[in-house]
Amino acid sequence: MNPRLEAALAIAKEAGQLTLEYFNKPGLQVEMKQDSSPVTLADTGSEALIRTRIGEQFPGDGMVGEEFGEQLGTSDYVWTIDPIDGTKSFIHGVPLYGVLIAVEDVAGPLIGVVHLPALGETVYAIRDGGAFWERADGDVVPAKVRTTTELTRMSLILTSGFEWATPTMREAFIRGDTMVRTWGDAYAWLLLATGRADAMIDHGIMEYDIAPLRVIIPEAGGAMTVWTPEGRDDLAAVVSTKGLHDTMLSRFKA
Structure with missing residues (x-):
């Protein structure tokens, strides 16, 4: 090792x-x-x-x-x-x-x-x-990320509620085509990396909150996008199966 x-x-x-x-x-x-x-x-x-x-x-x-x-x-x-x-x-x-x-x-x-x-x-x-x-x-x-590709079969984890979400994001949640839970923090990352959840959206985070995921997620077969939302000095991230990632970004990245 x-x-x-x-x-x-x-x-x-x-x-x-x-x-x-x-x-x-x-x-x-x-x-x-x-x-x-x-x-x-x-x-x-x-x-x-x-x-x-x-x-x-x-x-x-x-x-x-x-x-x-x-x-x-x-x-x-x-x-x-x-x-x-x-x-x-x-x-x-x-x-x-x-x-x-x-x-x-x-x-x-x-x-x-x-x-x-x-x-x-x-x-x-x-x-x-x-x-x-x-x-x-x-x-x-x-550790293997799932291969889910359909939103209707997706389990999505959030760190907290929807107060940070844009109108487009809220509409996507309200449609009810995903199972949404708020098992946040380190546990959510572990669930995703071990094939027990499909996607996570995190916000208001810093590099130390996600640094291990920059290795773990790709090595486990998943996808991760990190960005700085407009007008903020912290980070947001979408982490998911590869098959869901583009759809997740189009709905939730802001």
């Missing part, structure tokens, strides 16, 4: 174990950041641990994380860290949050890991090496 992939998997699981020490426990302190998003000791502790482990094993690599920003490196590798993707779920005791780690090199996205500590599932990939799903029972199997 690639040494950075092996390290990313081990580090994500160790950080995930740290988050479980805080998860669904009484007295969890929640603070609000300048962007009005919540943060806990689990978030900062997880990222601090991840950075420490990367520095111990790959001291020349750069890092970018949600909580502690950018640390420049001297090698050709940069790690992107989301210590808890789904902090709002985490603080409410919802087990759909995840630890996200990605690595890129001079050729682009190289490694992606999405680990869900409370569910015991992990999906990971390395460029040109395939995508894999480590299930809760410990078995590791190939």
